[in-house]
Amino acid sequence: MQFDLSDDQRLLRESTRSFLAAEAPLEKTRRAMEDDPRGIEAGLWHKLAEMGFLGLLLPPAVGGQGLGAVELAVVLEEAGRVCLPGPLLDVIVAAAVLADAGGHEPLLREIAAGASRVVVARADAPFAGAVQSQTIFSDGRVRGTKYFVPFAPAADALVVTTPSGPCLVRGPFALTPTPTLDQAQRFATVTLDHPASLLGPPALLTRSDRLAAVGASAMLLGLMSRAFEMSHGYAQTREAFRRPIGSFQVIQHKLADMLLRLESTRSAVYRAAWCVDANDDATALACASAKAYAGDAGRFVCGEAIQIHGGIGFTWELELHWYFKRTKTLEQHYGSTEEQLELALSALGY
Amino acid sequence: MDLHLEPAHLAFREEVRAWLRANLPRPWRECLRDPAATEDSLMALRRRWQRTLYTAGYLGMDWPAAWGGRGATEVEKAILEAELAAADAPPILNLLGISLLGPALIHHATEAQRRRFLPPMLAADEIWCQGFSEPGAGSDLAALKTSAVLDGDHFVVNGQKVWTTFGPWADWIFALVRTDPKDRYGGISFLLIKLDTPGVTVRPLRQITGESEFGEIFFEDARVPRENLVGQIGEGWRIAMTVLMYERGAASLGHAERFGRDILQLAAALRRHGRLAGAAREKVARLLVENEVMRANGLRTLANFAAGKVPGPESSIEKIYWSEFDRRFRETALDLLGPGGQLARTSPGALPDVDWAREFLWARAGTIYAGSSEVQRNIISKRVLGLPQA
Numbered sequence: 001m002q003f004d005l006s007d008d009q010r011l012l013r014e015s016t017r018s019f020l021a022a023e024a025p026l027e028k029t030r031r032a033m034e035d036d037p038r039g040i041e042a043g044l045w046h047k048l049a050e051m052g053f054l055g056l057l058l059p060p061a062v063g064g065q066g067l068g069a070v071e072l073a074v075v076l077e078e079a080g081r082v083c084l085p086g087p088l089l090d091v092i093v094a095a096a097v098l099a100d101a102g103g104h105e106p107l108l109r110e111i112a113a114g115a116s117r118v119v120v121a122r123a124d125a126p127f128a129g130a131v132q133s134q135t136i137f138s139d140g141r142v143r144g145t146k147y148f149v150p151f152a153p154a155a156d157a158l159v160v161t162t163p164s165g166p167c168l169v170r171g172p173f174a175l176t177p178t179p180t181l182d183q184a185q186r187f188a189t190v191t192l193d194h195p196a197s198l199l200g201p202p203a204l205l206t207r208s209d210r211l212a213a214v215g216a217s218a219m220l221l222g223l224m225s226r227a228f229e230m231s232h233g234y235a236q237t238r239e240a241f242r243r244p245i246g247s248f249q250v251i252q253h254k255l256a257d258m259l260l261r262l263e264s265t266r267s268a269v270y271r272a273a274w275c276v277d278a279n280d281d282a283t284a285l286a287c288a289s290a291k292a293y294a295g296d297a298g299r300f301v302c303g304e305a306i307q308i309h310g311g312i313g314f315t316w317e318l319e320l321h322w323y324f325k326r327t328k329t330l331e332q333h334y335g336s337t338e339e340q341l342e343l344a345l346s347a348l349g350y
Numbered sequence: 351m352d353l354h355l356e357p358a359h360l361a362f363r364e365e366v367r368a369w370l371r372a373n374l375p376r377p378w379r380e381c382l383r384d385p386a387a388t389e390d391s392l393m394a395l396r397r398r399w400q401r402t403l404y405t406a407g408y409l410g411m412d413w414p415a416a417w418g419g420r421g422a423t424e425v426e427k428a429i430l431e432a433e434l435a436a437a438d439a440p441p442i443l444n445l446l447g448i449s450l451l452g453p454a455l456i457h458h459a460t461e462a463q464r465r466r467f468l469p470p471m472l473a474a475d476e477i478w479c480q481g482f483s484e485p486g487a488g489s490d491l492a493a494l495k496t497s498a499v500l501d502g503d504h505f506v507v508n509g510q511k512v513w514t515t516f517g518p519w520a521d522w523i524f525a526l527v528r529t530d531p532k533d534r535y536g537g538i539s540f541l542l543i544k545l546d547t548p549g550v551t552v553r554p555l556r557q558i559t560g561e562s563e564f565g566e567i568f569f570e571d572a573r574v575p576r577e578n579l580v581g582q583i584g585e586g587w588r589i590a591m592t593v594l595m596y597e598r599g600a601a602s603l604g605h606a607e608r609f610g611r612d613i614l615q616l617a618a619a620l621r622r623h624g625r626l627a628g629a630a631r632e633k634v635a636r637l638l639v640e641n642e643v644m645r646a647n648g649l650r651t652l653a654n655f656a657a658g659k660v661p662g663p664e665s666s667i668e669k670i671y672w673s674e675f676d677r678r679f680r681e682t683a684l685d686l687l688g689p690g691g692q693l694a695r696t697s698p699g700a701l702p703d704v705d706w707a708r709e710f711l712w713a714r715a716g717t718i719y720a721g722s723s724e725v726q727r728n729i730i731s732k733r734v735l736g737l738p739q740a
Binding site: 259 | 351352353354355356359425614617621626631632634635636638639640642643644646647649650652653654656657664667670671724726727728730731734735737738739740
C-alpha cells in the first residue's frame with residue numbers, strides 16, 4: 001500500500017513537467033490562447049502527440065501508451081500547472097469512448113498521432129436546467145444542436161451524445177463560436193444533420209465520463225497548485241506596513257486554507273484515479289466526489305490567490321487570471337458540480 | 351500508487367470484523383439513547399468495553415508487547431479504529447491516557463515508569479486525565495503557571511488546571527508544570543500526579559451538552575514524588591509537543607465511517623419526510639462529497655504509514671478538515687431536519703439512529719480541543735509553509 005507514485009509514474013511526472021516548462025510556459029502559449037482560432041499552436045499540438053499524451057490511454061497497437069487513470073492524472077496535473085491551452089483532455093476522453101466502442105483503430109491511430117482531433121459534444125442546452133433541443137440519432141443520422149462543443153473549430157469529428165447512445169459524426173460542421181469568460185476556450189454551438197454511426201448504448205460512456213472527471217479534477221489540482229505557489233511566493237516578497245504580508249496572520253490563515261483544499265483535492269483525485277484503474281467498488285462515488293470537490297476548491301484557491309495579490313491580481317498582465325478562468329470552465333464541464341453531486345447520491349442509492 | 355491493503359492487513363481487518371460481530375454488545379448510539387443510561391453508567395460501560403478490547407489484544411496496538419501492547423503498527427491501529435467506528439463501538443474510557451500519555455511514556459519515560467504505568471492504563475485500572483490547559487493558558491499553552499518546586503525528593507505543586515477532560519473520572523493526571531518561571535519553554539516539566547494526593551481537588555465542570563466529561567483541578571501544596579517526573583526537569587514542552595504529534599494517526603478514516611453512516615441516516619430521514627429534493631438534496635450531496643474527500647485524506651495517511659512514512663505537521667490539515675466538517679455537517683443536519691432535529695434523545699419522537707441534538711453541540715468541541723483550528727492554521731503557516739513570523 002502506498003499513496004506515492006511508482007517510479008514509472010514519477011518519471012512520467014518529471015518528463016511531463018520539464019517538457020511543458022520548455023515548450024508550453026504561459027508566456028509562450030498565451031498568444032495562441034488569445035489569437036489562434038484553434039486555441040493552441042499547431043506545433044505544440046504535434047509535440048503533445050510526440051510525447052504520447054494524446055494516446056496516453058490507448059493501446060500500443062494504435063500507437064498509444066496503454067496507461068491508466070493515475071497516469072492521466074499525472075499528465076493533466078502538470079498541464080494544469082502551466083494552464084495548458086487546447087483540447088488535450090477532450091481528445092483523450094473522446095478517444096477513450098472510441099476505444100471502448102471498439103472497431104475504430106484507424107481513427108484512434110490518427111488521434112494518437114495528432115493527425116485527427118475528436119472531441120465529445122455533450123451539452124443539449126446553454127444553461128443548466130431544461131434541455132433546449134434533444135439531439136437525436138435515427139435512420140443513420142444525428143440531428144440537433146449541441147452547445148459548448150470544446151474546441152469545435154479544430155475538430156475533425158465529434159462524439160455526439162444522444163438518448164440512443166454516443167454517435168461518431170465526421171465534419172465539417174456548421175458552427176457558431178460562443179466565446180466565454182475564459183478566452184482560452186474555443187467553444188461553439190454546432191448544428192448537426194449528419195450521417196453518423198452509433199458507438200454503443202448510453203452506458204458506454206460510464207468509463208470515459210469517469211476518466212473525464214478524473215482528468216478535469218487533476219487539471220484543477222495543477223491549476224490550484226500553481227496559483228497557490230504564486231501566492232505563497234508573493235506573500236513572502238510583497239511588503240506592506242514594512243513587513244512581508246505573509247507575516248500577517250490573516251494572510252497566513254488564507255494560505256493555510258488554500259493548502260488544505262489543495263492537499264485534500266490531491267488525496268481525492270489520486271484516490272479516484274486509482275479506483276478507476278483498480279475497478280474498486282468505490283469508483284463512482286470517488287470520481288464524483290473528486291470532481292465536485294476539486295471544482296469548489298479550484299475556485300476557492302484561485303480566488304484567494306487573486307485576493308492575496310491585490311490589484312495586480314486583477315490585471316490581464318499577471319497570468320493568474322488564466323488560472324482563475326480555467327477553474328471556472330473545468331468546474332462547469334466534464335460533469336458539472338451539480339451533475340457530480342447527483343452521481344454521488346445515486347452511487348449510494350439516493 | 352496502490353491503495354489495496356496488503357493480504358496480512360486484509361486478514362487483520364476480517365479478524366477484527368468477526369471479533370466485533372461476536373463481542374460488541376450493542377452499538378454505542380443504542381447505549382446513549384437507553385432511557386436508563388446515566389453519565390455514570392455510560393462511563394462504566396466505556397470502562398468495561400475498554401477491558402474487553404484489552405483482553406482481546408486490541409489496545410496499545412502499536413506499543414511494544416513488553417509493556418502490554420500488541421507490537422503491531424500504525425496501519426493495524428488505523429484499520430482497527432476505522433472498524434470500531436464502522437461498528438459504532440463505544441469509545442474507550444482511558445482515551446487520553448492511551449492516545450497521549452502512552453506514547454510519551456514509551457518515548458521519554460524510564461523503564462520503571464513504563465512498567466508501572468502502561469499496563470494498568472491499558473486495562474482501565476487507572477484512568478488518566480490531561481492537565482495542559484489553565485485559566486490563563488489555552489492556545490498559548492506555554493503561558494502555564496502551575497508551579498512545581500523541588501523540596502527534597504518531592505515536587506510541591508501549586509496552581510490550577512482547567513478543561514481537564516475525564517478529570518471527574520480519573521485516578522491520575524499527566525500535567526505540564528512550571529519548574530522555572532524565567533524560562534518560557536525550558537521551564538516546563540512533565541509530571542504524573544495521583545488525584546488523591548492531599549492538596550489536590552477535582553471539580554466537575556458542566557459542559558455545553560449538560561454532561562461533565564471535563565473538570566477543573568486545583569493544587570495546593572500537593573507533594574508529588576520526584577520519581578513521577580517524566581524525562582528531565584525542563585523537558586516538558588518538548589515531550590508535550592512530540593506527544594501531540596502522536597495524537598493524529600489516520601483519524602480521518604474512522605471519522606469518515608462514522609460521519610458517512612450518519613449522513614446516510616440523514617438522507618433516509620429526509621426521504622421519509624419527502625424532503626430529499628431541491629436545496630436539501632444538494633446539501634446532502636455536498637456532505638457526501640466532503641466526507642468522501644475526508645476518507646481519501648485518511649487513506650492517504652494510512653498508505654503513508656504503510657510505506658513507513660510518519661506524518662509531519664501537515665496532519666494539522668486533517669485535524670482542521672474533520673473538525674470543521676463535523677461542525678458544518680451537524681449544523682446542516684439540524685437545518686434540514688427542522689425543529690425535530692433539536693429533540694433531546696429522551697424526547698418522544700426523537701430520531702432513533704443519531705442523537706442529532708447532542709452531535710450538534712458536541713461538534714463545537716472538535717475545533718477547540720487538541721489545538722484549536724486557529725492554532726492548527728498557525729502550525730501550517732509556520733512549519734509547513736515557512737512563512738515569516740511577526
